[in-house]
Amino acid sequence: MYDLNPEQRKAIEHGEGPLLVIAGPGSGKTRVITQRIVHLLETVPGLRPEHILALTFTDKAAGEMRSRVSKELPGLDAGPHISTFHAFCYHVLRRRHFERKLLDKVDIWIFLRRRMEHLGLEYYQKLAAPGAFLHDLNSFFSQCQDELIGPDEFEAWVRKRQKEFQSRAAQLDPTERELQQEEIRKQQELARVFRTSRRLIEEAGYSSLGTLISEVVQLWEREPESLDEYRRGFKYILVDEFQDSNYGQVQLLRHLVAPPFNITAVGDPDQAIYRFRGAAHGTFEMFKEVFPAPTEIYLNRNYRSTRKILRASDAVIARNTRDGTKPKLVTENPEGSNVFLLSSSDYAVEASGVARLVEDLARRKKTFRDIAVLYRAHAHRDLLVREFRKRKIPFVIRGLSLLSTTVIRDLLAYLRLVHSPHDNISMTRVLLQRRWKIPDDLAMELRKRAATNRCSIYDALREAEQSLFKNELENTRWPELKTLLGELRKKSLHASVTSILDQMSEHLGLKFLPESSDAACLVAFRKFLADWEEKSETRKLPEFMEYFNYFLEAGGKIEAPEPPESVNAVQMMTVHSSKGLEFPVVFILSVAPRRFPHGEQKPLIEFPDELRKGPVPPANLHLEEERRLFYVAMTRAEEQLYISSVGKKGKKRSVFIDDLLSDPVVQGRDISEIDLDEIPEKKGAEKAAARGTAKGNGPVQPGLFGEHIPGPDSIHPPLAEWALAAPAVHLNSKLRLSATAIETYLDCPLKFKFSHLYRIPTGPQAALTFGNIMHQSVRQYFKLRKDGEVSFDELSRFYLGSWKNVGFEDSYQEETYRKTGLNQLREFTERHNAIPIAAEKVQMEVHFELDMQDVVLEGRIDQINPAPENPSQVQLIDYKTGRPRSQKDADTSLQLSVYALAARKQLGLEPQGLIFYNLTNNQPVASVRTHKELEAVQQKIVAIAGEIRRMIFPPTPGFQCRFCEFVSICPAHEEDF
Secondary structure: OOOOOHHHHHHHOOOOOOEEEEEOOOOOHHHHHHHHHHHHHHHOOOOOHHHEEEEEOOHHHHHHHHHHHHHHOOOOOOOOEEEEHHHHHHHHHHOOOOOOEEEOHHHHHHHHHOOHHHOOOOOOOOOOOOOOOHHHHHHHHHHHHHOOOOHHHHHHHHHHHHHHHHHHHHHOOHHHHHHHHHHHHHHHHHHHHHHHHHHHHHHOOEEEHHHHHHHHHHHHHHOHHHHHHHHHHOOEEEEOOHHHOOHHHHHHHHHHOOOOOOEEEEEOHHHOOOHHHOOOOOHHHHHHHHOOOOEEEEEOEOOOOOHHHHHHHHHHHOOOOOOOOOOOOEOOOOOOOOEEEEEEOOHHHHHHHHHHHHHHHHHOOOOHHHEEEEEOOHHHHHHHHHHHHHOOOOEEEOOOEHHHEHHHHHHHHHHHHHHOOOOHHHHHHHHHOHHHOOOHHHHHHHHHHHHHHOOOHHHHHHHHOOOOOHHHHHOOOHHHHHHHHHHHHHHHOOOOHHHHHHHHHHHHOOOOOOOOHHHHHHHHHHHHHHHHHHHOOOOOHHHHHHHHHHHHHOOOOOEOOOOOOOOOOEEEEEHHHHOOOOEEEEEEEEEOOEOOOEOOOOOOOOOOHHHOOOOOOOOOHHHHHHHHHHHHHHOOEEEEEEEEEEOOOOOOOOHHHHHHOOOHHHHHHHEEEEEHHHOOOOOHHHHHHHHHOOOOOOOOOEEOOEEOOOOOOOOOOOHHHHHHOOOOOOOOOOEEEOHHHHHHHHHOHHHHHHHHHOOOOOOOOHHHHHHHHHHHHHHHHHHHHOOOOOOHHHHHHHHHHOOOOOOOOOHHHHHHHHHHHHHHHHHHHHHHHOOOOOHHHOEEEEEEEEEEOOEEEEEEEEEEEEOOOOOOEEEEEEEEOOOOOOHHHHHHOHHHHHHHHHHHHOOOOEEEEEEEEEOOOOEEEEEOOOHHHHHHHHHHHHHHHHHHHOOOOOOOOOHHHHHOOOHHHOHHHOEOO
């Protein structure tokens, strides 16, 4: 047996009865599990491998455990049963003739999105994004399943709440009574949707991963003979990473493990970081309740880190509420170098400083692969990636989405064009590729024609074949592209998606070297398509495109292949991805408020504590989990640890920095502070020398897998170069801007550039179609009002007659919009018929063009009314059909400010009030603007126009990107390695 410490040996050689192993980081946990299996097989008489069940939480972890056991016991014909909880439960159910296919959480989202009309949503629906609340609903239902709560139990709880409310309703004031009544209605909707969604899934022959545990528990309670079969079969059970379990999994083990309770659970409550995956609080307490008086063994001898790193780590994790009997980590490793606390005034300084330190480490004979950079969220690495590229520091990024890589985004653009050649965003991307030899000025002219003629770029190309551009097109390879798309479109009517991809790849000449990142990505994407074909009905492109659009909307991710271990490059990854790994040198990036710890995002649908069957989480659960995550990051380091704090001097810093410095002994003995703002940039020659002396470092372009291997001209358009270059447009004359265009620029300058300068036409959108129809109907109301009160029947006929089936995702969204519009117009009609209106004095759709220095501000004011109190003044009204605008929205609205400027300076009117009229709830929100405020707005508009003239168009990635049409051609969302 290996050289074991006393605690490891005790855990491995433990006899019968429950065993709880609390294994700190770097304490040899995996070795203990593997060796315990070996020890049991070698020492327990009559025990065979199939008598042992080992459970874990990911396929990767199960595969690694199988590999380790097979290496230790190479002569076995069959090894122990090692699998995830879900795979084990599926195996149990399959043996009972369970034939349902399994759906993961993304597939569940897609399944329910296709059946929205059956869910009967009222509170949990959003017109512009019908599936917006499905994640929240599914997360809530998943938590119910983790607690072994089904629709019946949840409905009973809702009925109980309703009775309690009814018993006290009379004592409540009207406002509170209405609030509580609305909450009951929401709970009733949850109960109804929970039951309906479960029924729909089961009737279609599917089951969710979340229900497998409860279905097995129910099976065993219903059929004890089935449970007895497994109890007899599995004499020893081991569970790895027990801190990641939940109530349902503990109850599964309670059923499965019979006296003398030969179960071994291994984990560390200080490393419980997967609550977002369903891990529950207090699983070790649950274990002790289910298996009383277990033998507890602490593995606290760390073989990974230096003593200084461990003392610093303990100073942080000690701030959490913990088991007081758990000993501190100890090690026989040397003291090591101090933990370096870096400080930077901003994130740009941090990126530059960390890159310089990496260069310095390389100069001091550390290989790049020895260095890991960990961060709380993927976006936190962006500035450092730029620095690494600039300095030619090789790096790899783990945990990337395949869908953010250039080669896959290119292939998706081709697939979308085969499905619909009128997809303008995809056509823009494909025409960028040098293979087709479309000059930029010709592409620009085609986009202009498409926008002017309100047609697709494809239509503009076909029209150009017969126009003055015919000669220019003859010098391109447009005919070849048109033929390719046509051939593949015909094939797509009968062939599978994978065969379309194969023919496309062959035609485009995608023959990458086997070790290139593009080749690995292409293989992974083809596997994704093949896996989809297995669960599809037709295997054809139209069905796939519908599925894939929903897949993206559901937040689906295809993980990119892991880089080979042999690559000599800095390892970059999120802290979650680093769990289970170790590196000689670790940098923890961007430790700052709202970054690390990350801001808490409370669920839209809170899980009631009354329904919890395990321990109730503490109030500070989020902060404690973030602290555990920081502890995991620190304990990845073997020899050197750099913690990077960002913030202005004197400002509040991350609580984790305070934790780190809370122990005066650790602060004085184990921490060295470095101010990155005070370290001057090395001269170019020194930097080059530093790079040149790094072990194994050649003159390479950083890539996804280290060295970059260029692909053929048929792929990888110069997207970033094109998107960030100054557009070939002349802005010498007056710049014409609308309030919408200015707001677009403020949201994202690059989006403004794509839309207003590159003139990339986008498709119709449901919200815009609905908004236009509602505006037309409001105008019609005031037109009819001139003759007296308006009949809703007459207005509704106009509304339905004006309806356009354009831009809606599906019939469900269209019908929901249509019904919503009718309800809003009915209330609008009743409200306005009840008040006196001088309809003949109401002005609708008033156009303006306001000359402001070198800017012309243009637009339309929805409605101008005489002010009721002062006929010499007016009210300017803007109708809104989406989210009801608040008072703050009205007070800060650029659009209302522009209306006021135009009214005063061009129309000669004095606005007494600026009003957002929310059609959603038929409530107006009024605001005013002072002359000083309007002067500031005018200066702001002139300043923005100046930035546009100077061609300043950086992307500003953020939450709003989820709703942007240009994401697939935005370099900020592309990993161009």
